[in-house]
Amino acid sequence: MRIVTLAVLGLLIGAAPAEVPTGRSREWRSWEKKPLTFTSGGIxxxxxxxxxxxQSRGDDTCSWEHFNNQxxxxxxxPGVVPLTVKTDREGAYARIAVVKLRHDDPRPGVIVESQSGGSSGDLTLQLIVPTPDGYTVATSEAAGIRLQGQIEDGPRDLSGDGKIDLVLQDPAFGTVFGCNACTPRPPLIVTVGAGRLVNESRDPALRPVFLADMARLRPRCFSTDRDRNGACAAYVADAARxxxxxxxxxxxxxxxxxxxRSWEWCDIPVSQWxxxxxxxxxxxxxxxxxxxxRAILERGGYLPG
Incomplete structure (x- = not known):
């Protein structure tokens, strides 16, 4: 009788949100059109x-598939005003994780990745950063940082400075020296600094990340693969870091x-076309x-100077 009573009570008040370990991402898929709720680290x-x-834009999923991917x-x-952000309207799905962004934060923060999907899909990143009395938001868009890849579960402080390090990929190398799916990207590492998202890839404390990626790319760069130049480009970029x-x-x-082959690049960003x-x-x-x-390394800030 007690078991039945508790089960009925659960249906009446709604099941408790799933508990997820801190650092583990939950994925929200826009095409499933379902809400998602979970707790992690006390939030x-x-x-x-x-x-x-x-009024749909004409080039979004509302126009073609009749659902919003945002x-x-x-x-x-507890004790602070809730904060709400919107995922990127261009994203196909989102990945959300609760994690301590800084060792001295008053409570965990939240990582929101909006993923475009596909081999050439960019991601936009929103970090919901704790403050003494609430939250603020740091974004890749505001910082002017393009990103690709996916944040692994359990991100941690790799540099020893007390801030979490998020290892992603530099999209500037995609399609330049080979097909998108077969061209490696060097790591691009970001963190939160002074309430903003910053690219910290030049920090000498992070060199082990790039040395490990060099070891991954070395066999392909120094092979007879006819498409090896893409791997060599990322290998040299790693070496610069x-x-x-x-x-x-x-x-x-x-x-x-x-x-x-020859390459022809525009000398000004697309925003100025x-x-x-x-x-x-x-x-x-x-x-x-x-x-x-050498030109792409100079543009990306890989060369000293």
Missing amino acids: TVAVTPLPCPA AEVTVTA AGRLTTAWAAMMKHYQRDG AGRNCPAGRTTRFTTFPDAL
């Missing part, structure tokens, strides 16, 4: 699908694929892989 996260707007994520913690650029560059010069094409006279052409690689 509650509720993900609520948003209805389609009255949701509201609300974070509730790890303080091994001179040696890695010399090795790359002996092994890269000489296939007669007048239309869909790079303005006339604002492109630079590279006729060798080393020249093109």
